[in-house]
Amino acid sequence: MKKRKRKAKGLLAKKLKRDYLRRELEYGRLTMTRCIQNWKDMLTIISNKYLAEELLSCWHLFERGIDYKDLQISLLMDWLGDELEHHGMAFSYHTRLIDHLIDFFQRTFKSIYDDLASKVNEMIFEWTNINNEMFFRCQENERYIETMIYQMLELTKSEEYEEEAKRFSLIDECRATSETLLNNLKAIMQNKVEKLYQNVLKFTKEYENKTQKKMKLYQLMLTQHKVQEKEIATNVDKIFTRKKLIQNLTEKFEKISEMKDKHVNDVTMERDKLNEYFLTLRLKLFNDKKNDVDKRCILVSHSNEAFDYLEAKARGGTKMIKCLSSCRKYETFQEKLCPYPKGTAQFEVKTSENFQKYDLFWYKIANVNDSS
Structure with missing residues (x-):
């Protein structure tokens, strides 16, 4: 139970992590264009080329820090773990089913064999009993006839010839009747024995046919079992190979995770440095802007003074031009050429x-x- 709870907690944590990473990826994909546009706008605002190149290099380094391959490998590992668990459960269920089928076949075969063997033994026992009874009866009849013959012979010695002849005739009649009875009994017993023998032969043939059919079914099931054993062996080999692959992948994943942690630490350090540089640059830009505003105010005041001075000079220049134009009228030809x-x-x-x-x-x- 504790192992199941731990496993359930691990699966839930992995699922939450995957969902969180997927949400982060979706958020990154949605906000990528906006962030790129913001960076472009910031770079266009900053006129210093050297600083723009530095910021672009830092941006590329920050992009390298977010590696999607680690996420894909983690998702692949989770999928492989789930598939391995399902495959193990299917393999265990398959082995249990095969054991159950083998036990069921053995039990049914044993029960059928025991039933048929008991029936055959009962029929053989009945046949032997009937045969023995008939044999005993025949022996008793023969003994009875012999005793009667002996008695009749004894009587013939003591009585007269006619009586002896009558008695002999009676004995012959009795003997004939007994022989007919014996022959009838023999014929009846032979018919019964033949019928019983034919029934036994028929039963044995049917039993042999049934056993042959069951042996064929057993052979088919045995071949199927061998094929399934081969498939199980191949599946076991595949499982071992996949286990090795999973171990290699876990080792690679651990190495990559260590490299990723180092890389993330480096990127975080660079990000902190970049943040510091950005803050210093921002302060410098605000200070430069303030200085530029002050200087612009000074320049505006100086430019106003210069405009006033130039307007005064222009007014004086117009007067001088008027004077020169009036003086130009009185210039000589030589003064114009000199x-x-x-x-x-x-x-x-x-x-x-x-x-x-x-x-x-x-x-x-x-x-x-x-x-x-």
Whole structure:
């Protein structure tokens, strides 16, 4: 009972584990696309290429940690255990059935043989008794006739010839009648004995036919039993081979489970490290975002000042252009042909460098807007 309870508990635990793993697999299959999309979105948000490559490698390592082959092997082992148990139960039931059939055949054969042997012995005993009785009767009749003959002979010696002749005639008649009676009795007994002998022969033939039929049935059952023994031997060999395979599979499963535990421990350590890296990266990203917001505020204030300065310069430039246009009217032909003085060229170079700095400034502002 305790073994059965333990076995039932083990089977229930295995079933619960299989159901849990199946639910986890279904949940993984259902949420795989969503998780992949979330990871893609996170990778697109993170602009650092090196960090994206690191996260992708960690993701691939995490995917390798979830190995579906271990689950399939465990399910296969459970199925093999159930099949082995069913096969053992069928084998034990088959052996019990064969033993029961052999015992039943022996008992029926013995009972039939005993019944027929007792009947034959009874018939033989009756026949011997009847034969002995008839033999004794015949002997008694012969003795009686001999005594009568002896008495008649004795009487003939003492009496007259006529009386002796009469008596001899009577004796002859009695003898004839006794002989006829004896012949009739012999014929009747011979007929009875012949009938009994024929009945015995018929019974023995029927008994032999029945025994031959039963022997044929026994031979058929014996051949079937031999075939079943061969099948049982082959099944036993198969069971031993499957037992060896199961032992090998259990050893492999234990090795794989040990490797899986090690692998899971490594993956958990990597996951913890990845979690730490992710938290540090998140803090760094929040800090960088905060710094970028502060810098953007500073840049906006500086850009407003620069716009004000440029608008003031533009207003002054419009006045200068008006003055230059008015002065241009009074320029001579030589002044129009002559190049710009050195002072103006240097001023243009300085202004172009300043404009390059402003271009870089506006490029940085555009990058910040894109990232936000």
